[in-house]
Amino acid sequence: MPGKLIGKPNLNGLPEIKRLGEIKGLNEECGLFGIWGHKDAAQNTYYGLHALQHRGQEGTGIVVTDGEVVKGVKGEGLVTEIFHSEAMKELAFGKSAIGHVRYTTAGGAGFENVQPLVFHFQTGSLALAHNGSLVNATHLKSQLEGQGSIFQTSSDTEILAHLIRRGGHTPFKERVKNALSMLKGAYAFLIMTEDQMMVALDPNGMRPLSLGKLGDAYVVASETCAFDVVGAEFIRDILPGELLIIDDEGYRSEIFAHASNQAMCMMEYVYFARPDSNINGVNVHSARKRLGKKLAEEVRIEADVVTGVPDSSISAAIGFAEASGIPYELGLLKNRYVGRTFIQPTQALREQGVKMKLSPVRGVVEGKRVIMVDDSIVRGTTSRRIVRLLREAGATEVHVVISSPPIKNPCFYGIDTSKREELIANDKSIEEIRKIIEADTLTFLSAEGTVEAIGGTGEGEYGGHCMACFTGNYPTEIYDDLEQIRMKEKLVGK
Structure with missing residues (x-):
């Protein structure tokens, strides 16, 4: 379909989440690509997402900014299906972009769950792309809804936007750091506003995420194979618990959580990642x-x-x-x-x-x-x-x-x-x-x-x-356990 314009316990014996459809094998949830400060930001993001297509084939999106406007295109389908020539023309004005390929796990299918998610406020806009899954999502959603939040998707990615927005009048960077510190589980995030892109990795470093450079532009991707496709030079891996802030002045690193019990997913090496990554x-x-x-x-x-x-x-x-x-x-x-x-x-x-x-x-x-x-x-x-x-x-x-x-x-x-x-x-x-x-x-x-x-x-x-x-030995506590399972069973009519 064409794209649409958008503005640590051992749990052996725990009942399982019911999934939609026949399980044919393992499926990774998604892949991330971001670039800051390049005249062909959208085109490079397209190529980067194409290189990461193996990480998700059910939905994809690109959001761009020129420093004043944040706008995107997303849809259910493959990168080549969604980003036809007309869609790419809509995105050509951007000098920076973040993109996402998705396989449906947490939150279920549906156009509304395709990322990046975009939020508009009186003070500006925010785009989010996420790889991973939050194990305390049910608890946080219940808490936020009790405080008046209304969720537009069933994706746990949206939780971060609500946490950031409810951070009061403190500086944006501090609101992001405080929000990230409340999340539990595996997550690699790209966060883009009109004037900066932030990159965050969970304290256990459970998902791959790397930083590269293409000319004067900075590039971030779930796998280094995406750097090779666009011609970017690898700089380094994002560190567990690190928040990287990229803007027109360059990039700087801050720590939002103490890195402990590093636990990169072994299946990335065994199955998920491309051999050239x-x-x-x-x-x-x-x-x-x-x-x-x-x-x-x-x-x-x-x-x-x-x-x-x-x-x-x-x-x-x-x-x-x-x-x-x-x-x-x-x-x-x-x-x-x-x-x-x-x-x-x-x-x-x-x-x-x-x-x-x-x-x-x-x-x-x-x-x-x-x-x-x-x-x-x-x-x-x-x-x-x-x-x-x-x-x-x-x-x-x-x-x-x-x-x-x-x-x-x-x-x-x-x-x-x-x-x-x-x-x-x-x-x-x-x-x-x-x-x-x-x-x-x-x-x-x-x-x-x-x-x-x-x-x-x-x-x-x-x-x-x-x-x-x-x-069966999990690197984090599974906070939502039975409550989360019951909620996800409801999503598939159980």
Whole structure:
């Protein structure tokens, strides 16, 4: 559709949030891109968001300012669908911009929840873009509504705008810092007014966010791959608990919260980020190769060929092949021209949908013992379909190896995992999962091997990473727990 112009406890056993639709795998909530002080701000933001499209495909928006007016375009769809030539003409006047790509998790779908969100006051305007999820959102919304706030969206992102606005007559920077200090959970924020852009990362540093420079302009992005696309130079990562203020004078850094218990999401390295991105100084492709190599150290399988499930598992498959001495081959091809598909109503049509997206290379796998490397198993349905595809193409054996531990627990920090009973590893043994996906053998990488392969970037048992979906040990308290779950169940009519 075209764009529209817009002005830390262990919770094993906790009931789960019910999600809309069929869970086909893990989905990241969104990606952020911002640029300050460039004559082609909107165009560069378009390219940056296109590079981050893998982080969200359900909605996108760009908001620009020329120092006097704040205006944007947003819509439900892909970047190329929303930002057609007419939409880009509407944004061409801006010298600074923030943009967002979204996958629907917290708050649900709908045009009103597509970001950036824009708010107009008598004293000026404010635009917000957010990656992550607030675990105390229900509590804060109830408190704000009790004080007279009226929310226009069901997104937890809007909470920050209300907190900032209710900060009285103190300087804007102090209101932002005070508001951020009240938030709990995972968040990376871009905040833009007519005269400045602010960048904030939660005290645990759970989401990637980096600063770069393009000529005299400053650029911020969820992943460094967006810098490469626009030709920006990487400067550094945003620090946990840091507020970066960017304006025409340059940028300055302040701390709004003490950084403690650093916990970058491990799944960023395993699955979400693009292979050409760097997170906390670690190249994602290299990290995934090490995951594959570590997996090959932990399991010994006699086989003829190693193949990876496109695209996120290719690097791990190459690493597994190198370490095991078994040749890597392109045994599965991804169809690049299959667009977004609706949930199919019958099993036969669902199976056909998998065949549209993935094709086995018969000449590679026929008559062979195949090791299929994948990054994760959520429900197991997709894994079973891929195993069947390989067998139909003539594979004599299919051994599935996973370059991460079993996902047993939900994520409350902005990743769309299903309700607990739909996580196949939550209540089933590895042998039971193996039978369900119809593999000859099934092996998961150990938690220790995962941390060792990625490399520690901080202190603690997991080397500065969040491993909650594997271990059930959450880096923050889950403040809203049952109350939040009940509210989200209402959103899907439960």
